[in-house]
Amino acid sequence: MKNYDFQNIESKWQKIWEEQKPFEVEISSSKPKCYVLEMFPYPSGYLHMGHLKNYTLGDVVARYKRMQGFNVLHPMGFDAFGLPAENAAIKQNIHPKKWTYDSIAHIKKQMKGVGLSYDFRRQFATSDPEYYQWTQWLFLFLYKQGLAYQKEALVNFCPHCQTVLANEQVIAGGCWRCETKVLKNSLKQWFLKITAYTEELLLELDTLSEWPEHVKTMQKNWIGKSYGAQVTFPIVGGGEIEIFTTRLDTIYGATFMVLAPEHPLSLELPQDPGIKEATKILINKSLLTPEIERSAEEIPKEGIFLGRHAFNPFTCEKIPIFVANYVLSEYGTGAIMAVPAHDTRDYDFALKFNLPIREVVVPQPGTHCENLPDQTYGYLINSGPYNNLPSEEATIKMAEFLQEKLLGKLTVRYKLRDWLLSRQRYWGAPIPMIYCDFCGVLPVNEEDLPVRLPEEIDFTPRGMVSPLATSEEFLHTTCPQCGGSARRETDTMDTFMCSSWYYLRFASPFSDREPFIKKEIDYFLPVDYYIGGVEHAILHLLYSRFITKALYDSGYLNFKEPFSRLFTQGMITHTACWCPSHYWIPPKEVKDEKYCPKCYTEITLSLEAMSKSKGNIVLPETIFHKYGADTGRLYVLFAAPAEREFEWKEESVSGIFRFLNRVWKLVTSYPSLSLKELDSHPQNKDEETVKLITHKTIKKVSKDIENNFRFNTAIAALMEMVNDLKAIIEKENSLNQGVLKEAIESLVLLISPFAPHLAEELWEILGNQKSLTFQKWPVYQENWVKEEMIELPIQIDGRVRSKLIVLRVIEEEKLRELVLQDEKVLKFLAGKKVKGIIVVPEKIISLHTER
Numbered sequence: 001m002k003n004y005d006f007q008n009i010e011s012k013w014q015k016i017w018e019e020q021k022p023f024e025v026e027i028s029s030s031k032p033k034c035y036v037l038e039m040f041p042y043p044s045g046y047l048h049m050g051h052l053k054n055y056t057l058g059d060v061v062a063r064y065k066r067m068q069g070f071n072v073l074h075p076m077g078f079d080a081f082g083l084p085a086e087n088a089a090i091k092q093n094i095h096p097k098k099w100t101y102d103s104i105a106h107i108k109k110q111m112k113g114v115g116l117s118y119d120f121r122r123q124f125a126t127s128d129p130e131y132y133q134w135t136q137w138l139f140l141f142l143y144k145q146g147l148a149y150q151k152e153a154l155v156n157f158c159p160h161c162q163t164v165l166a167n168e169q170v171i172a173g174g175c176w177r178c179e180t181k182v183l184k185n186s187l188k189q190w191f192l193k194i195t196a197y198t199e200e201l202l203l204e205l206d207t208l209s210e211w212p213e214h215v216k217t218m219q220k221n222w223i224g225k226s227y228g229a230q231v232t233f234p235i236v237g238g239g240e241i242e243i244f245t246t247r248l249d250t251i252y253g254a255t256f257m258v259l260a261p262e263h264p265l266s267l268e269l270p271q272d273p274g275i276k277e278a279t280k281i282l283i284n285k286s287l288l289t290p291e292i293e294r295s296a297e298e299i300p301k302e303g304i305f306l307g308r309h310a311f312n313p314f315t316c317e318k319i320p321i322f323v324a325n326y327v328l329s330e331y332g333t334g335a336i337m338a339v340p341a342h343d344t345r346d347y348d349f350a351l352k353f354n355l356p357i358r359e360v361v362v363p364q365p366g367t368h369c370e371n372l373p374d375q376t377y378g379y380l381i382n383s384g385p386y387n388n389l390p391s392e393e394a395t396i397k398m399a400e401f402l403q404e405k406l407l408g409k410l411t412v413r414y415k416l417r418d419w420l421l422s423r424q425r426y427w428g429a430p431i432p433m434i435y436c437d438f439c440g441v442l443p444v445n446e447e448d449l450p451v452r453l454p455e456e457i458d459f460t461p462r463g464m465v466s467p468l469a470t471s472e473e474f475l476h477t478t479c480p481q482c483g484g485s486a487r488r489e490t491d492t493m494d495t496f497m498c499s500s501w502y503y504l505r506f507a508s509p510f511s512d513r514e515p516f517i518k519k520e521i522d523y524f525l526p527v528d529y530y531i532g533g534v535e536h537a538i539l540h541l542l543y544s545r546f547i548t549k550a551l552y553d554s555g556y557l558n559f560k561e562p563f564s565r566l567f568t569q570g571m572i573t574h575t576a577c578w579c580p581s582h583y584w585i586p587p588k589e590v591k592d593e594k595y596c597p598k599c600y601t602e603i604t605l606s607l608e609a610m611s612k613s614k615g616n617i618v619l620p621e622t623i624f625h626k627y628g629a630d631t632g633r634l635y636v637l638f639a640a641p642a643e644r645e646f647e648w649k650e651e652s653v654s655g656i657f658r659f660l661n662r663v664w665k666l667v668t669s670y671p672s673l674s675l676k677e678l679d680s681h682p683q684n685k686d687e688e689t690v691k692l693i694t695h696k697t698i699k700k701v702s703k704d705i706e707n708n709f710r711f712n713t714a715i716a717a718l719m720e721m722v723n724d725l726k727a728i729i730e731k732e733n734s735l736n737q738g739v740l741k742e743a744i745e746s747l748v749l750l751i752s753p754f755a756p757h758l759a760e761e762l763w764e765i766l767g768n769q770k771s772l773t774f775q776k777w778p779v780y781q782e783n784w785v786k787e788e789m790i791e792l793p794i795q796i797d798g799r800v801r802s803k804l805i806v807l808r809v810i811e812e813e814k815l816r817e818l819v820l821q822d823e824k825v826l827k828f829l830a831g832k833k834v835k836g837i838i839v840v841p842e843k844i845i846s847l848h849t850e851r
Contacts, residue, residue: 004664006628010757014112022773023062023074023117027523031071035524036062037503039532039540040077042084043103043125047110049618049648050572053636057569057709058531059116060637063753064705066117067777073524075506076111076118078104080127082495083161086427086459087178096427097455100127110620114629115756117773122509126498131505132429133450134515135498138547139421140432140443147193147550148421150441154262154287154329155420157185162461163424164189169494169539173290176539184262184287187464190431190491192419194546198223200560201416201545210565212643218537224415229399231408233257233310233337236318241265241310244332244413247342248398249391251314252383253360254337255350257321258303261286262329269308269321278304279323286325294325301326301349312337313407314384314398324349332413340373347373358382361391419543421494426459426467428492436479436486445480451488466490500543501551503527503562522558530563533571541566567709570645572636618648627657630755634660634715637754642709660758662722663751666729667744667762674745675767678738685812685841686732687739690725692809694743695784697721701750702777711754718751746778794825795846801828804845812839819845 017023038058041051055076062074080100089099104125111118124131142148156165160180164187169176194201202223205216228246235241241257259266261283270276282304286294293299303324312319326345327336340350340357350357362368363378365388377391386394395410402408422431430451432444444451454474459467468474468490479486501515507524508517532540541563548562623632635656640646682688697717704714725743729735745766752759752772763772792815794802802824806815816837819825825847832849839845 002668004661004758006630006660006757009761010113010115010624010629013757013760014115016760016771017115017117018112020771021121022771023072024119024121025071025073027520028071031069033073033524034062034065034070034529035073035527036065036529037075037506037527037531039530039536040079040499040502041107042082043078043080043100043107044084044088045103047107047620049620049623049632049636052114052620052632053572053642054531054533054569055111055114055116056633056636057567057642057711058529059114059633059756060705060711060753061529061531061709062117063756063773064777066773067749067752067775069776073506074118075122075509076116076120077123077502077506078107078125078127079495079499079502080104080125081132081428081492081498083163083425083427084495085127086425087161089427090460095455096459097127100125100427113624114620114633117756122506124505124509126429126495126502127427129450129452130512131502132453132498134505135429135493135501136432136444136449136451137446137515138501139493139497140446140449141554142192142550143433143443145550145554147196148190149193150188150190152186152188153191153420154184155187155189156182157187157464158182161425162463164420164422170291173292181290185464187422189420189422190433190489192421192497192546194419194543195414195416197546197549198225198414198416200549201542204545204561208561208564208566211563212534212566212568215534215537215541215566215568218534219542222416222538222542226413226415228411228413229395229402229408230411231313231337231402233313235269235321236309236311239265239269241321241335242333243335243337244411245337247339248410249377249380249383249386249394250339250342250360251312251337251398252380252386253339253341253358254312254319255340255356255358256319256338257310258324258327258336258338258346258349259306259321260327260329260334261323261325263323263334265335266306266323269306272307275304275307279306282323282325289325291328291330295328297344297348299326301345301352303349303353305353313402313405320355322349322353330417331415341369342373342375344373344375419494419546421497422491423494424464424466425461425492426453426457428495429453429498430468430474431489431491431493433489434477434480434486435489436482436484438484439479439481439486442480442486448480453492466492468492496539496543499540500547503530503544504551504557516556518556521556525557526559526561527563529565529567531567531569534568537568568643569709570640570643573645573647618650623650623653627653628660628757630758631657631660634754637711638715640712642711659719659722660755662726663747663755663758664762666722666726667748668765670740670744671765672767673737673741674763676737676741678741679736680738680742681736682739683736685809686728687736688809689811690728690735690739690743691784693721693724694746695780697750698746698778698780699785702780705753715754718747718754721747721750748772749775749778790842792842793844794819794822795844796825796828797847797849801825808842812841815839815845819847 036058038055062072066072085100086096089096092099126132139148156170158165158175158180160178161175165175165182170182173181175182202220202225205219208216226246228244229248231243231245233241266279266283270279282302301324303322306321306323308321309318310321338346340346341359342361359369360380360382361378362381365379380386380389380394386397399410430453432449432451434442434444436442454471457467457471475487477486477488504516504521507520511517544562548557549560551557552560620632631653635653638656682691700717701714704710748759748762760772790808792804793800794804802822804818804822835848835850837847
């Protein structure tokens, strides 16, 4: 048989799939549905091997489920709006639309080259007017439900990307895209009221039994539910400050108060002009410092006494009010009661400003804390009528006092804040709102959607003002209420709005009258398998859950969670080169391992996740040309467990290529084998072994695919099967062809989700006419996978000296090895030479020694 010509084989089957369209799907009453979806890509360039891993994981599941008889929806689209595509276009000095759609065309070609079994009829990009018409509809739906609103607020601003960011898009104080330090600016913006669903988003995480625990924990931490007390501190001279505390038991130790720089009272309270001016300087400085740095314990504490005091509602003593950099407006109310004896930041601040430090909680009655600050719970001291009470009991009694005096109550707070939607960038879905000097702020009429993005425009970012504001044609419109002159909203929507509902559109991508058709949504949704990176745990996944719940509450959906099963894959890492002056340098440009090719500064080598921005990517085409797509697919699945990251090593790819060549040689040795009607009942021990290997491998591969994507061990089982079959065939040429047929066909079927081109070609060589796509997945027979153990007596010179417990089906050579390793046998053989070993299968083993 000819050699494994992967290039022609892959080209052949990709052409057949293109012509026959076996992956297209419609609603079926005769089949159960299975919706498999990988998170769609940003078309900001070409795909690399890191992307390939994600899409191949989903493709294995989709192909496996089809062969199990499911009606599989496996679509793909493009998350085309937003910063990734726009920044790439600006860098290339071309229009974002051209860059985006050119990238989409290339990526689609790459996807087909990998052999991904997508229903490409359903493809869309979020930048298609036919799609963002319904994104705008979704915004209007939320607006009408009271879930979209506009307000002036301090917002996160990235000076590099020149746009506002949602809280979820600020990671460790930096922009999620470029890592630039994020600043705070005041701006009128549109928000989505995700906080209306805070408790549901939190509680219903517990219903997601097939989500990774670490993802659910990340969402729980971001939502940040805290139990505590709301307390009102009256201000001397009038007014009040409301705080939230999780440690009401320490309130007798509150010796001062602190406002966040962003708190509105920070500038209202000072009466002295000098204090007010100093406060302004501190506020401006704080706003230039990322919140992650301000909240760090080690940050130098800066503050200003505002010249005002408040009354501690329990001690009735006057305590000073400060504004300080270490208090954040996003947490609680933006104001705190400072208890320096029991909080590290308060303690540092009190030392710096020489403020009282009063210990009020101790480990046991009659003791004192060994070191301050001490944040543990215990028993109260210096706390009036609450002395000697344990913290929990004191908290309840203190809350009763607050309610009685109308000064507070026990309550719950959350860290989650509303979703900031506005973006001051060009490449996004325009927010469908209109401003009329007479009628106010009005929504665009639904029949006037989409509000199209103008193409003839200077899309250069302009900071706090969207480029759309420069387009007279776009800006000026007619008021939908009075018919007079009006202005359009010029901000665009956060790209995560576009991706918050795309999984719904795949069920009804051809509908031009509604975003999705209920009959199709009810059949295909929710998504059964959702696959993507853990970096979307808070952003995309949280937003999608919110949108789904809002649509459910209005009767559009009959499910409350969009993704039944979530799998987060590990990244592929590769060497990246870092230069302090020129940032990430592509490794191929580094001629000398130590120095930057641009400035000859010494570089740092590190393993980083594959990223176009870091220049450390491996393009699929380079691997496919040398080894084939099936080899690339198998490598990214075999190199490590699917949820773990692994380092790219091209030298390891060749090992997978050799394995596929062994599969090719083994199967092609039996052309037209499938055409023969043969009895698969084993007649001897070798045939029993082949049968056992076949069914154990079917069970192993099936379970590994089903049970959390254990594709690496499934492939390892296939490798073992090939090696074992090859060894038996070489030893025994007269094997029952029926037993061999079952083994060879099973091998081809089992490897088909992983290496579909090779499997299709081998299936055809075996004599089959129909594609593997809808062949039935092999099912193991229980009696051939039972690990049945038997006990064999071991006789030495006619007397039983030991016993051996082994599998019923075991090779005789292996059995002889085990006998000669048995401790009792070795004891009786001491000084004797074995003349022969006789094995009576499943009965006895006899050893004869020279006398």
